[in-house]
Amino acid sequence: MxxxxxxxxxxxxxxxxxxxxxxxxxxxxxxxxxxxxxxxxxxxxxxxxxxxxxxxxxxxxxxxxxxxxxxxxxxxxxxxxxxxxxxxxxxLPFVSTAPVTQEAAPDPADEGAFGTDQEVEIEAPTWEFPPLEAGTATEAIAVVAPKGGQGKTTIAINLATGLAEVAPNSVVLVDADLQFGDITVALALQPEKTIVDAVADAAIDELVLKTTLTHHVDGFFVVASAPSPELGDQVAPAALAELITRLRSTFRYVVIDTTPGLGEHTLVTLEHVTDAVFVTNMGVPSLRATRTEFELLTKLGLMPGNRHVVVNQVDKNSGLTIKDVEKIIGAPVDIEMPKSSAVLLASNRGVPLIHDDVRDPAAKAIRSIVLRIAPEAFPKRSKIQRRRRSNESE
Ligand SMILES: Nc1ncnc2c1ncn2[C@@H]1O[C@H](COP(=O)(O)OP(=O)(O)O)[C@@H](O)[C@H]1O
Ligand SMILES: [Mg+2]
Known part of the structure; x- marks a missing residue:
């Protein structure tokens, strides 16, 4: 089996x-x-x-x-x-399918086999921060939802992965779900620094800020969430806004995963982005909450210039059609993302879905969000896929 x-x-x-x-x-x-x-x-x-x-x-x-x-x-x-x-x-004979992280430090326990005198060669990172050309318009995309569990993190991770195909190493994914951020877990990364370091005074310096980022092999950087909910609470909304602004001066795309609801941090984030991806499932409570969110943001004048409405976990047996959904939320649906077991599998494997299961319909839905933000995203896709796979087996 x-x-x-x-x-x-x-x-x-x-x-x-x-x-x-x-x-x-x-x-x-x-x-x-x-x-x-x-x-x-x-x-x-x-x-x-x-x-x-x-x-x-x-x-x-x-x-x-x-x-x-x-x-x-x-x-x-x-x-x-x-x-x-x-x-x-x-x-049972076990074949591990665990992802191998590129920057994994050599395990000290392995050194014995080579003798302790032998120098351990540490590979230099194969990535660099590509300079932004003067005048490049950078984009920041917040992924928001009125409730937890709608698919924000899944979408944020895959959006960053897709954008990184267009702008390799010029994408940063910020885990601003300050209390329960789980991006590094879903990507099997071991961050040394977190958002707490990224908003610290020392990180005003661009070089210091860069050292707080964790690199992902698919060509993007991650600002890891706080190591505990208490520390996450200490990140002030203004500091988060400042971080987004500073990242926008270095990266072509800044993708921000947010805390559910419209708390102060999320409002301040929406004030500093070009795009917002609104995620909801087909449950009536979530749809109603989305409508309230739209009304509130419009009233406050905080609706970002580009709005993308994603209905996730689309299920024909929900008793609602997309027309019903549009009526409840009072806005057109831009992307329908089907329910798929590949989403959980990819997250358990620690690999972005769009690279784990290219044919998956949920992965295709996410690709169409990428395309709305970066219309040049598609043509190179299959080439990049093949290159990545052959690198992996080296
Ligand atoms: N389209 C989908 N099909 C199946 N499962 C999904 C889908 N989108 C998200 N999930 C699952 O739902 C759960 C919540 O998703 P997540 O992205 O963590 O949401 P959030 O960040 O909004 O809390 C996760 O277990 C995820 O694997
Ligand atoms: Mg989340």
Whole structure:
């Protein structure tokens, strides 16, 4: 059984290798069964596809049928299936799919193997801060939602990733969800400095500010969230505004993930951005809250120049159509982002979704947000994809 943490390329590689080496093996891919995934499933020599949410009963039933099929076709003997499945997870050969972070420091425990006298060569970073050409109009994009859990962080991360294809290393992603920021977790980064350092007096100096950033291999920088909610609370709204302004003088794009609701920090953020991405799911409470948010921002004169309305986790069974949604929020919907299990998988793997599962419909929805902000984003996409993948396997 393969998956569901494996993406298309990994699954395909394993299926090809296993069917060549062990033609007698029964192969099941565990992954969502959706019509848009049928063609890639069709390309593989599989016995079955199993939904990750399948009950134990369905799973055992499928295994029984596969066993009977293997026996009937002479690939196995009845007694091969006599022994009960007594393997513990720890006994299984394990292929790690954990992402490797580029700047990971050498583990001191590994040094013994080379002897302690030997010098450990530390690779210099392969990135640099490209200078902004004079007169370049920089853009700042806030991702906001009236409530938590709507998909702000998912969108902010993937927006930064997509924009970094257009402006490599000239994108910074600010985790301004001051209490519960989780961007570095979702990207498997280990930040040395956080937003607390980035707003400190010393960071008025541009060079010092740059040392508070954490680099991501996909070509962008992250201002990590505060190490604790208490420290996050100490970041003053004015300091956050100042940080955004300073980052805008160095980076082509500044993407800001915000605290849910319209607290002081989020209001001040909206005052300093060119674009706002409003995220809501299809729940009526969230839609009503979005409407209230729009009305309030319009009244305060704080609606940013470019507004992008994203309805996330679009579900045909919600009882609402997009027309209903537009009526409730009192504004047109710009992007419909479908519900997809690839979102959680990418986040658990610590990889941006748009690079983890290129064909995923939620990833495609995020690409269309990128395109609204950077219309030049699309043409190079497939080339960049291939280059990234070949780098990874080096
Ligand atoms: N389109 C989607 N399909 C499925 N799950 C999603 C989708 N968007 C977000 N999620 C999941 O919903 C949860 C909340 O998303 P997150 O981006 O952390 O929201 P927020 O930052 O607004 O709290 C996460 O577990 C995420 O994986
Ligand atoms: Mg979040």
């Amino acid at each position: 393969l998956g569901p943490v494996l993406n298309y390329e990994e699954t395909r590689g394993l299926v090809d290798a296993l069917t060549t080496k062990h033609p007698n093996l029964g192969l099941i891919v565990v992954r969502e069964q959706r019509s848009d995934l049928e063609d890639w499933v069709d390309e593989l020599s599989l016995h079955a596809v199993l939904n990750p949410d399948a009950t134990d009963e369905t799973t055992v039933g499928l295994l029984d049928r596969l066993a009977s099929w293997l026996i009937a076709h002479g690939h196995a003997e009845t007694h091969d299936f006599d022994a009960p499945l007594a393997l513990e997870i720890d006994d």
